[in-house]
Amino acid sequence: MPFTSPNMNYLRRVDLNHLVTLQALLSEKHISRAAIRLSKSQPAVSHSLAYLRKTFDDPLLIRRAGKLELTSKAEELLQPLEEALAQLTTLFEPPEFSPMLANRTFRIAMSDYGVRVLLPNLLSQIRAIAPNIKFIIKQGSREAMIASVVDGECDIAFGVFPDIDKELQKETLFEDEFVCVADKSTLPDCGYLSLSAWLSRFHLLIALKEGVDNEIDNSLNKIGHKRNISVILPHSSIAGELVRGTDLILTAAKRTLGTLEKQSELTLFRPPFHIDSFNFDAIWHKRKATDPSHIWLRKMIYHSLTVKVTPNSVCV
Structure with a gap:
């Protein structure tokens, strides 16, 4: 005869819908996230939690330091609950996803x-x-x-x-990896800048907002330098246009530069200091x-x- 956990006796007394809610609550430890996971309203999940607390004669989730934590009984329930629901799901084949018919x-x-x-x-x-x-x-x-x-x-x-x-x-x-972009007319014939020359120029930064750490300036800080940022942009779509015809230098991830490399007025070159790839x-x-x-x-x-x-x- 297969072993039956004492907690299984509790689980058999509870409506299946409440068991699904219980699993979501114990997994998420958060009423709002459990509601999103179940596609239910938060009041409905809270009502179910109240029912479950009464059924199991235990708070199940208690608030500590602003977060919900499992009680000892909830910890004991979690594994048999997951096993019970997993066995139930094997009775049903998961719906096959059809891209052509899906409305998602x-x-x-x-x-x-x-x-x-x-x-x-x-x-x-x-x-x-x-x-x-x-x-x-x-x-x-x-x-x-x-x-x-x-x-x-x-x-x-x-x-x-x-x-x-x-x-x-x-x-x-x-x-x-990161590369630099500059107007070709502002570069020496070698198409490259030394660190001192790079630092003497003004720079364009792509960032959602000012003051946020980025890999480029973090790498510069490690070697004791700081660049002169003249323009901060929240997106990269216009960056090439701003570099063309100016003395600005753009340092950005290579894949984001798109077709800039093919524009004859611009030159791409490696930064004159190490920046980790990502x-x-x-x-x-x-x-x-x-x-x-x-x-x-x-x-x-x-x-x-x-x-x-x-x-x-x-x-x-």
């Missing part, structure tokens, strides 16, 4: 850099096979993008994420890991980065 909106957080390097190829492929898929693109700081994924406000985020919350998953999409990552919450539509989107993202768009290059 994805909320994605990314910077201007992400828009330039990801969206053109990705949208070209998705529009060919999933005409009813919609995207809402949100922009924000690194911290804001992480928070939006944790809170369920965004399905996936793209950026540089050296540290993420433990409930998130991460995949590196590619590595990029990984460009995708992050999503563990709750999305097995969602068929989310799995499909992630596959399309990887495909769009490796396959040139042609009428026959899209995948289903």
